[in-house]
Each structure stands twice: as C-alpha cells, then as structure tokens.
Amino acid sequence: MNIPVEFNEIRPYTPEELPQVFDELIADPAFRAVVESVVPDVPFEALAAKMHQCKTNLDFQKAFFYGLLWDLVKKYAKGLTFDCSALSDQTKSYTFISNHRDIILDSAFLSILLIDLDMNTVEIAIGDNLLIYPWIKKLVRVNKSFIVQRGLSMRQKLEASALMSRYMHFAITEKHENLWIAQRQGRAKDSNDRTQDSVLKMMAMAGTGNAIERLKELNIVPLSISYEYDPCDFLKAKELQQKRDDANFQKSPNDDLINMQTGLYGYKGRIHFQTSACLNNELDEIQERNLPKTEVFTAISELIDKHIHQNYRLYAGNYVACDLLMGDDRFAHEYTEEEKAEFETYLEGQIAKIDLPHKDVPFLRNKILTMYANPLINYLEAAKG
Incomplete structure (x- = not known):
C-alpha cells in the first residue's frame, strides 16, 4: 500500500519495515533487559527468532501480546468480558472512542477481545509523553500505535492535530483499520468520564463535507470500559493532593512508568468492555437539528458520554x-x-x-x-x- 510520506513519523510501522525494527530492538540492551524480566523462562535468542517469524503487525500481536495479556487477566483480574452485540456489521472499520482508565490496558485488552471475535485489532492513539525510551516508541509502533504529539506550541499543535486527523481518516478509509482513541487527553483522575470537544474537533479536521459528515467517515463507536478495581486509584489520589498542594506540580516520566507498571500488575477484579452502536444514524439526527456551529461538537460529546455512561458495568x-x-x-x-x-x-x-x-x-x-x-x-x- 502506498502510504503518504507525511505520516512517516506518527504511523505504525509497515510489515516491510518490521525486520529492520526487530533487529534494532533485539540489539537494544534496555529492551532485552525488560523482555528477560517479563519472560524469564524463555531464552532471549528464542524470542528474537520468534519476532523475525512475524511478517505483519498482527502476527506480532498474536505471537507475543495476545498470550501475555490473557496471562495478566488470569493473574491480576477476575475475568474479562466483551459485549459488542450493538455493532450490526462487524466487518466494517470503526473508531472506538472510550473512557480511559489504564494507560496501557484499555486499548490492549480491546485488541485481544477483537482477536477472539476474528475482528481486526485497533490502531492505538498514544501520547508521545509516554514514549520515554527509544525501544518503547519502536515497540508501540510495531504494536499498531500512531503517535499523538504533545508539548507543542499553539501553531505546532494545530499542524500536528491536522496531520493526525488526516492519518485517522486514511487508516479507516484506505487501510481499513479499526482505531482506538481515548475520549480525552489523559485519564480522568476522578472517573467522571467526559468527552473533550477538542478530541472531536481534531477528528473532524480531515475528511470531506461538513464536520458531521467528516466524523461519520470515521464510523465512531462509543466504548465503555469498567474495571471493578483500578490499581492506580491511590496514585491518582496522590497526584490530586500533589496538585492541590502545589499549583505547579507536574508528573515526571518516572511517575508515568510507575502508573504503567501498577496498572499492569495490580489487581483489577472483573473487567467489562461494552460498545454501543455506530453513531452515524444519531449524527444524522444532530445534523437535522441545524445547531449553530459552536454547539455541534458539544452535542456530539454529550451523545458519546450518554452512551458510555449507559453501558457501564457496575459492581x-x-x-x-x-x-x-x-x-x-x-x-x-x-x-x-x-x-x-x-x-x-x-x-x-x-x-x-x-x-x-x-x-x-x-x-x-x-x-x-x-x-x-x-x-x-x-x-x-x-x-x-
């Protein structure tokens, strides 16, 4: 497939690029150290050989992440369930937009649940603030992630948002990939899940027609994620006190690492993922209301929130x-x-x-x-x- 050069810095790696990236990862001592700690009973050389047997990104996900993630469920949860019966056509490509509880697992669990239904896994929107080491950036791009650029000036932010929007539309319409994006930047520390209008505005920057027609092109599906226990709840509370006590407090990269590790290896109890139907019919209804431009995105955000809230699994x-x-x-x-x-x-x-x-x-x-x-x-x- 001919992928525009403009996406080279943010898109997932293509299958053709994987052998070179695998070589770079295998040669990285930091990557090796992490792999040996996660999979201590398998020789690294055997894992390296297995990596090179993967011809596509999906091959890699099935060979490595699928088993690891189901093992995490067995060890640190009490079951993982999925209800996507509201999706009438499971062969279409969708943009899943969800509440955000866990830095890594929200999108990772979605992919293994989709594999079990013989559906395509998701390309994942991930902030570059989490790509602390070069090997992490490479690994997430092997794992079908596209990069959200953070910490930019206002003008750069606008350009980066437009680029990301063009990529998302390209991934849905040309690559026929599923996508996952959180409803807001960062996790809701108080679990009061609300869609940020800015996320929808970014998504509507590319495509054809008016804002609603552009969003319809992405086949948006609200997704509710419910963890019985959030292993990072105490870290989120700690951060809330730190921000209360110091207006200038900022999380460090190490704090993000601790959150990722705690989320992976902390007890989560029961976990449930549930989709609503694709929003396109309801977006048509919003279009028929002829709302002022300034109110359109707020109306769509509220619609997504309503679906996410209705589909929570409560414990x-x-x-x-x-x-x-x-x-x-x-x-x-x-x-x-x-x-x-x-x-x-x-x-x-x-x-x-x-x-x-x-x-x-x-x-x-x-x-x-x-x-x-x-x-x-x-x-x-x-x-x-």
Whole structure:
C-alpha cells in the first residue's frame, strides 16, 4: 500500500519495515533487559527468532501480546468480558472512542477481545509523553500505535492535530483499520468520564463535507470500559493532593512508568468492555437539528458520554463508595455487609500505599471514593433518558 510520506513519523510501522525494527530492538540492551524480566523462562535468542517469524503487525500481536495479556487477566483480574452485540456489521472499520482508565490496558485488552471475535485489532492513539525510551516508541509502533504529539506550541499543535486527523481518516478509509482513541487527553483522575470537544474537533479536521459528515467517515463507536478495581486509584489520589498542594506540580516520566507498571500488575477484579452502536444514524439526527456551529461538537460529546455512561458495568464497590461518600445507605440493597466490609478494607489498604510528607487522609479517602462513585452517578443520570 502506498502510504503518504507525511505520516512517516506518527504511523505504525509497515510489515516491510518490521525486520529492520526487530533487529534494532533485539540489539537494544534496555529492551532485552525488560523482555528477560517479563519472560524469564524463555531464552532471549528464542524470542528474537520468534519476532523475525512475524511478517505483519498482527502476527506480532498474536505471537507475543495476545498470550501475555490473557496471562495478566488470569493473574491480576477476575475475568474479562466483551459485549459488542450493538455493532450490526462487524466487518466494517470503526473508531472506538472510550473512557480511559489504564494507560496501557484499555486499548490492549480491546485488541485481544477483537482477536477472539476474528475482528481486526485497533490502531492505538498514544501520547508521545509516554514514549520515554527509544525501544518503547519502536515497540508501540510495531504494536499498531500512531503517535499523538504533545508539548507543542499553539501553531505546532494545530499542524500536528491536522496531520493526525488526516492519518485517522486514511487508516479507516484506505487501510481499513479499526482505531482506538481515548475520549480525552489523559485519564480522568476522578472517573467522571467526559468527552473533550477538542478530541472531536481534531477528528473532524480531515475528511470531506461538513464536520458531521467528516466524523461519520470515521464510523465512531462509543466504548465503555469498567474495571471493578483500578490499581492506580491511590496514585491518582496522590497526584490530586500533589496538585492541590502545589499549583505547579507536574508528573515526571518516572511517575508515568510507575502508573504503567501498577496498572499492569495490580489487581483489577472483573473487567467489562461494552460498545454501543455506530453513531452515524444519531449524527444524522444532530445534523437535522441545524445547531449553530459552536454547539455541534458539544452535542456530539454529550451523545458519546450518554452512551458510555449507559453501558457501564457496575459492581458492589461502586454502590458502597457512593453510600460512603454521601453518608447514607441509599444503595444498601445493591451489596451485602460482606461486600461493604471488603471494599472498606480495600480502600484503607490503598490509602496506606500513599507516601506523602503531609498526607491528607480525609482528602485522599474522599478522592478514591469519588472515583468509584462517579460511574454510578453518571449511569443513573444517563438512565433518565
């Protein structure tokens, strides 16, 4: 396939480029050290040979990531389920736009779930702030990621957004790939999942026709991701206190690494992914309303949010958290005393992990409870219609 040169710095590697990239990864001592720690019982040379047997990016995903990720589910979760019955045509290419809980696993789990349905895996939008080492950047591009450039000036940001939009439209219409993008930049630290208009504006920069027709070209599918437990909840609460106490606080690259590792190897309980239908029919309805240009993207964001909120899988912890936060027992019929005690023990354990010099326990407790209560609060709001 003839891929425009303008995408060279941001797109995933092509199958033709893989042998060279594999050689570079294999020769990188940092990459080798990580691989040997993750797969200690297989000689590195055997893994290197297996890499070179992969002729496509999907081959690589199936050979390496598929098994590793299902192993993670077995060790650190209590099941991973997927409901995409709302998709009437599973042969089309879609842009899955989802709430964002885990830096790595949200899109990674989606891909292995799609493999199990014989659907194509997703090309993943990933921020370059996470590509801390050269081997990480190479590996994610082997793993079908395209790069979101961050930390740019206003003019550069505009150019980068337009380039990314052109790439997304090219990937859907010419490459016939599925895509995954988070509904906002970064994870929602309080789990109050809201689509940023700016994400939709970027997506509508390319394509043909008006803004709605351009978005329809991407076949947008809202995706709800529900983790029973978020292993990074205590890190998110810690960051919220750090930002409260220091207006200039910024996470370091090492903080991102700790978040990635904690997300991978922390206990997640039950995990559920659920899609709504493709939005194109509802986008036509928004078009018929003839809204002012300034209101179109807000209306679409609210529509995506409603679908994501309606499709949450709620667990006992969400109901317990809401009652503890509100100081009542409104949802007591949704959980047992044992489940309540279990969640409270979990909560205290997570707070105990937070190492801050001026640790504000009531604040931290409130923030973690809010993370678990917000999906329920938003679900109930969306259910009103």
